[in-house]
Amino acid sequence: xxxxxxxxxxxxxxxxxxxxxxxxxxxxxxxxxxxxxxxxxxxxxxxxxxxxxxxxxxxxxxxxxxxxxxxxxxxxxxxxxxxxxxxxxxxxxxxxxxxxxxxxxxxxxxxxxxxxxxxxxxxxxxxxxxxxxxxxxxxxxxxxxxxxxxxxxxxxxxxxxxxxxxxxxxxxxxxxxxxxxxxxxxxxxxxxxxxxxxxxxxxxxxxxxxxxxxxxxxxxxxxxxxxxxxxx
Amino acid sequence: xxxxxxxxxxxxxxxxxxxxxxxxxxxxxxxxxxxxxxxxxxxxxxxxxxxxxxxxxxxxxxxxxxxxxxxxxxxxxxxxxxxxxxxxxxxxxxxxxxxxxxxxxxxxxxxxxxxxxxxxxxxxxxxxxxxxxxxxxxxxxxxxxxxxxxxxxxxxxxxxxxxxxxxxxxxxxxxxxxxxxxxxxxxxxxxxxxxxxxxxxxxxxxxxxxxxxxxxxxxxxxxxxxxxxxxx
DNA sequence: CTGTCTAAGAGGCTAGTCCAGTGAGCCAGT
DNA sequence: ACTGGCTCACTGGACTAGCCTCTTAGACAG
Numbered sequence: 001x002x003x004x005x006x007x008x009x010x011x012x013x014x015x016x017x018x019x020x021x022x023x024x025x026x027x028x029x030x031x032x033x034x035x036x037x038x039x040x041x042x043x044x045x046x047x048x049x050x051x052x053x054x055x056x057x058x059x060x061x062x063x064x065x066x067x068x069x070x071x072x073x074x075x076x077x078x079x080x081x082x083x084x085x086x087x088x089x090x091x092x093x094x095x096x097x098x099x100x101x102x103x104x105x106x107x108x109x110x111x112x113x114x115x116x117x118x119x120x121x122x123x124x125x126x127x128x129x130x131x132x133x134x135x136x137x138x139x140x141x142x143x144x145x146x147x148x149x150x151x152x153x154x155x156x157x158x159x160x161x162x163x164x165x166x167x168x169x170x171x172x173x174x175x176x177x178x179x180x181x182x183x184x185x186x187x188x189x190x191x192x193x194x195x196x197x198x199x200x201x202x203x204x205x206x207x208x209x210x211x212x213x214x215x216x217x218x219x220x221x222x223x224x225x226x227x228x229x230x231x232x
Numbered sequence: 233x234x235x236x237x238x239x240x241x242x243x244x245x246x247x248x249x250x251x252x253x254x255x256x257x258x259x260x261x262x263x264x265x266x267x268x269x270x271x272x273x274x275x276x277x278x279x280x281x282x283x284x285x286x287x288x289x290x291x292x293x294x295x296x297x298x299x300x301x302x303x304x305x306x307x308x309x310x311x312x313x314x315x316x317x318x319x320x321x322x323x324x325x326x327x328x329x330x331x332x333x334x335x336x337x338x339x340x341x342x343x344x345x346x347x348x349x350x351x352x353x354x355x356x357x358x359x360x361x362x363x364x365x366x367x368x369x370x371x372x373x374x375x376x377x378x379x380x381x382x383x384x385x386x387x388x389x390x391x392x393x394x395x396x397x398x399x400x401x402x403x404x405x406x407x408x409x410x411x412x413x414x415x416x417x418x419x420x421x422x423x424x425x426x427x428x429x430x431x432x433x434x435x436x437x438x439x440x441x442x443x444x445x446x447x448x449x450x451x452x453x454x455x456x457x458x459x460x461x462x463x464x
Numbered sequence: 465c466t467g468t469c470t471a472a473g474a475g476g477c478t479a480g481t482c483c484a485g486t487g488a489g490c491c492a493g494t
Numbered sequence: 495a496c497t498g499g500c501t502c503a504c505t506g507g508a509c510t511a512g513c514c515t516c517t518t519a520g521a522c523a524g
Contacts, residue, residue, distance in 0.1 A: 016304075017477070018294060042505060053478045055287045058507085059294045062250060066298040068404070072248075074506050075486035105349075106398040113341040166334040167341065170402050172300075249508070274474060285509045290476085306475050307517035 021050060021060035026069070029080065040070065040078040103174060108222045110171055111155070115202055115218035116211040118161035126161035130203050133157045137196055147192045154199050158218075161206065191225075198224055253282060253292035258301070261312065272302065272310040335406060340454045342403055343387070347434055347450035348443040350393035358393035362435050365389045369428055379424045386431050390450075393438065423457075430456055 025040070040046065047057040061078055064070045071081045118126065137150020159168050198221040205214035257272070272278065279289040293310055296302045303313045350358065369382020391400050430453040437446035 044505085054506095055290075055479090055508095056477060058287075059291055061506095062291045062294050063298050066295050072506070073486090074484075075504080077505060102396050102398040105345075105396055106402060109341060109345040109399065110402075113337075117337075164334050164337055166338040166406060170338060170342075170406070174398060174402070276474085286475095287477095287510085288508060293475095304475075305517085306515075307473085309474060 017052060017056050018059040018063060021052065021057060022063050022067075024050060025060060025064060029069075034080050036080050038080050039076070040080070042077060104222070106174055108219065110167060110174075111158070111222060112215045112218045114158055114162040114164070114167060114171070115206065116215035117164060117167075118158050119206045119209050119211040119214035121163045122161040122206055122209070126157065127207060129157040129160065130154065130206065134196070134199060134203060137192075137199065141192045141196060147196065151195065151199075158202070158206070194224060195221070249284060249288050250291040250295060253284065253289060254295050254299075256282060257292060257296060261301075266312050268312050270312050271308070272312070274309060336454070338406055340451065342399060342406075343390070343454060344447045344450045346391055346394040346396070346399060346403070347438065348447040349396060349399075350390050351438045351441050351443040351446035353395045354393040354438055354441070358389065359439060361389040361392065362386065362438065366428070366431060366435060369424075369431065373424045373428060379428065383427065383431075390434070390438070426456060427453070 025046075029040075034040075041049070043054055043057055043061075047054045050057065061070065061072055064078075065072055068081060070078045072078045122130075133150055133153035133156075135150075136153055137147040140147040140150050159171050162168070198217065202214060202217040202221060205217050257278075261272075266272075273281070275286055275289055275293075279286045282289065293302065293304055296310075297304055300313060302310045304310045354362075365382055365385035365388070367382075368385055369379040372379040372382050391403050394400070430449065434446060434449040434453060437449050
């Protein structure tokens with residue numbers, strides 16, 4: 001999943017030590033019932049227990065810090081931040097990730113809102129970007145392609161037109177998972193044309209600045225695109 | 233922002249070198265117009281240019297990897313992943329973060345959906361957790377407290393009852409920002425009681441497994457809680 | 465032209481060392 | 495008895511030097 005090369009192939013990637021450490025530390029936190037505010041064992045101690053050097057452990061701690069699980073304080077130690085549920089959520093998600101129904105659900109939630117906001121807030125430049133994406137997708141389909149690039153451009157343009165940095169960041173967060181979903185869907189015969197048609201419908205609603213219609217059109221579009229998953 | 237102690241004070245936190253490096257590398261990526269798939273300079277080279285050791289640079293690279301900006305490959309180098317817009321989004325958000333309207337917007341989008349899902353999927357255990365949160369908040373308010381703890385518990389319980397790992401992760405992502413919003417709101421006189429009342433309404437809808445009512449009640453609740461921001 | 469080998473260069477990880485905050489405890493001065 | 499200042503043990507922060515493994519391109523043999 002981590003690195004998806006051009007054709008959906010996955011490059012075999014050796015495990016990185018720090019990644020394993022993150023898992024182990026997460027497991028340790030859970031097994032010892034640590035609560036927010038508690039301190040992790042000292043670096044030197046932890047490193048020895050885990051059988052790695054301090055430098056490597058430091059990388060794992062950086063990762064955990066970026067993930068928002070701990071907060072490392074100079075002179076004090078690594079304190080557990082927020083509710084530990086975050087740790088388990090991350091852990092659980094990492095294990096059986098790619099749960100398509102959930103991804104579609106999240107995508108639907110965000111994109112319907114984004115479409116409605118885009119209708120309300122779009123500038124002429126935003127509209128131009130949306131039209132450009134439609135052109136690209138149309139051309140790709142005429143060339144016998146699946147139109148994935150245009151599809152991605154379209155959804156990016158909508159996201160941009162909504163002018164909400166926070167929502168945009170949330171979208172970026174699940175962007176990779178969505179990409180996988182999208183490629184599968186557009187691989188079905190006749191699907192790209194249908195998808196393009198519903199894109200146009202969304203674009204028209206945004207052009208007319210009709211938030212409600214834009215949200216509904218996006219919802220219909222995602223349901224169309226997603227029913228491929230239900231067949232499994 | 234990073235560590236907020238009991239009274240909203242912020243502990244002065246020394247800058248960590250790797251954090252600065254992340255910023256610098258992000259800036260470098262942007263300034264050199266790198267595209268996805270391009271390689272960053274070699275570690276030894278980069279470390280020298282930035283005037284840090286390889287070990288420290290390695291920490292910065294781990295952080296960037298966790299953020300999804302790059303993908304480090306053994307023997308090859310650090311390749312830029314995805315569209316670079318992610319990098320700029322993260323960067324932009326880091327600068328003028330806490331844009332309250334956007335946060336409220338994102339919160340509303342997610343929590344309305346979560347409430348609806350919770351109504352459809354809740355188990356009896358979920359319901360018990362929700363009721364427990366109501367009890368806690370009720371007791372806090374009677375003790376003259378603002379009820380922030382119970383409030384947080386309540387929203388956590390709803391999130392859990394929705395049984396959607398992906399949405400839960402998105403919520404965790406903005407949880408910290410929401411916490412700030414919430415504390416301000418509950419600081420207003422009479423607000424905790426109103427908030428508790430609308431919590432009960434949401435809980436009733438979820439108990440009755442009425443998705444639509446749950447979504448509406450949550451929307452009303454968030455609008456109630458959020459109008460404090462409009463006064464500024 | 466093709467397959468194999470090799471060496472340069474990339475990242476991965478370790479060990480050892482020193483610097484810089486933190487906080488508990490001691491002790492003098494008030 | 496309290497306050498303030500000092501010390502020291504402990505914690506993380508960062509660097510250096512070195513060796514290992516992996517990747518890849520180019521030389522070379524078939």
